Amino acid sequence: TCAFAGQKKVLAAYEEAVKCGYSGARAGRLHTPHGVFDTPMFMPVGTQATVKAVSPRELKEMGAQIILSNTYHLYLRPGTELVAEAGGLHRFMDWDGGILTDSGGFQVFSLGPLRKITEEGAAFRSHIDGSTQFLSPEIAIKAQMNLGADIIMAFDECIPYPAEYQYAKLSTERTTRWAERSQKAHTRSGQALFAIVQGGMYQDLRRVSANDLVSLDFPGYGIGGLSVGEPKPVMYEMLEQTVPLLPENKPRYLMGVGTPDCLVEAVRYGIDMFDCVFPTRVARNGTAMTKSGRLVVKNAAYAKDFLPIDENCGCYACQNFSRAYIRHLLKADEIFGLRLTTIHNLYFLLDFTKKMRQAILEDRFLSFREEFLAQYCK
Numbered sequence: 001t002c003a004f005a006g007q008k009k010v011l012a013a014y015e016e017a018v019k020c021g022y023s024g025a026r027a028g029r030l031h032t033p034h035g036v037f038d039t040p041m042f043m044p045v046g047t048q049a050t051v052k053a054v055s056p057r058e059l060k061e062m063g064a065q066i067i068l069s070n071t072y073h074l075y076l077r078p079g080t081e082l083v084a085e086a087g088g089l090h091r092f093m094d095w096d097g098g099i100l101t102d103s104g105g106f107q108v109f110s111l112g113p114l115r116k117i118t119e120e121g122a123a124f125r126s127h128i129d130g131s132t133q134f135l136s137p138e139i140a141i142k143a144q145m146n147l148g149a150d151i152i153m154a155f156d157e158c159i160p161y162p163a164e165y166q167y168a169k170l171s172t173e174r175t176t177r178w179a180e181r182s183q184k185a186h187t188r189s190g191q192a193l194f195a196i197v198q199g200g201m202y203q204d205l206r207r208v209s210a211n212d213l214v215s216l217d218f219p220g221y222g223i224g225g226l227s228v229g230e231p232k233p234v235m236y237e238m239l240e241q242t243v244p245l246l247p248e249n250k251p252r253y254l255m256g257v258g259t260p261d262c263l264v265e266a267v268r269y270g271i272d273m274f275d276c277v278f279p280t281r282v283a284r285n286g287t288a289m290t291k292s293g294r295l296v297v298k299n300a301a302y303a304k305d306f307l308p309i310d311e312n313c314g315c316y317a318c319q320n321f322s323r324a325y326i327r328h329l330l331k332a333d334e335i336f337g338l339r340l341t342t343i344h345n346l347y348f349l350l351d352f353t354k355k356m357r358q359a360i361l362e363d364r365f366l367s368f369r370e371e372f373l374a375q376y377c378k
């Protein structure tokens, strides 16, 4: 049911992805049990069944369509059976938009002190209480069926960066076997299971991974193993190698990205969906995202700056409060300060993807990209 149909520029009976200029950029519509959503899209991250510091009502107001939660975290606490008893994740967190859950493949390797990876799965110690835990494709899929997200991810290994070719090859082949096991374990109808392309930073492994997963016929594809510390040009090169091998009529989701400069480049290669903790995380240490780069509103320079973070921003923070006020709250450790920077950063990225979509529909994406990159300092 997670069909992906591009938005056609002219009215027509069928929908097809609108291609733009000499790029792979496309404007699409993602059909899920909780609604039809526009792409390109940014998905706010709500790791533990809440997008930190903002409410579902505020998320709806700022235009969030699909939000993310993490199987790894919810499996450890409060447990995915408990969430199922509560009526599933949508009911539990009172969110009636789309939900995508990551499978735990990344969190196990980035959070829990790793014990061991075998063909069967990954043994690790919980970062919460140090208990010995184990995740396999079957366990991760069952957990995600309990949570009831609209889109779930296959259990994979996010290859660390850098990694030896041989390690990347063996790990990628195992991830493909795990994707097949994930598919067999996935019995919940109405829920889309996406595979995750791996391959490290090796072009040939990326192509093999993409081709193998495409032949297993998933309704959508995550691109994993990126945004793990590699230089941005390397990430873009992996996209160039991978995205063209993925079906045009299915969504492509670049995991863990990111900042607007990365989003506009990835959209050019044909990516439709993004998630990243960046906007909510940097908000909590007083950094606001703007079209010219980062603005550390906590800095003394803004003590008497009575302008909003961004005069052209339509968010609740910019419409009602000044930099001086937000800086005061952050300095005073007032929770409302973090809420305002978080609201602004999420709104900024959600609005940015809306602007990219509009540019694609009006066939001016490449000039939009040029203008944006010219004024954005990384």
Ligand SMILES: CO[C@@H]1O[C@H](CNc2nc3cc4c(=O)[nH]c(N)nc4cc3[nH]2)[C@H]2OC(C)(C)O[C@@H]12
Binding pocket: 102, 103, 104, 105, 106, 107, 110, 153, 156, 157, 158, 159, 196, 223, 224, 225, 226, 227, 228, 255, 256, 257, 258, 276, 277, 278
């Ligand atoms: C720029 O933010 C830092 O970088 C991480 C985001 N980068 C990222 N790459 C990912 C790859 C995968 C993958 O291969 N497989 C699965 N299943 N999920 C994934 C999730 C991923 N997220 C954030 O994660 C932390 C919190 C470590 O820092 C952030």
Ligand SMILES: [Zn+2]
Binding pocket: 309, 310, 313, 314, 315, 316, 317, 318, 319, 343, 344, 345, 347
């Ligand atoms: Zn704002």
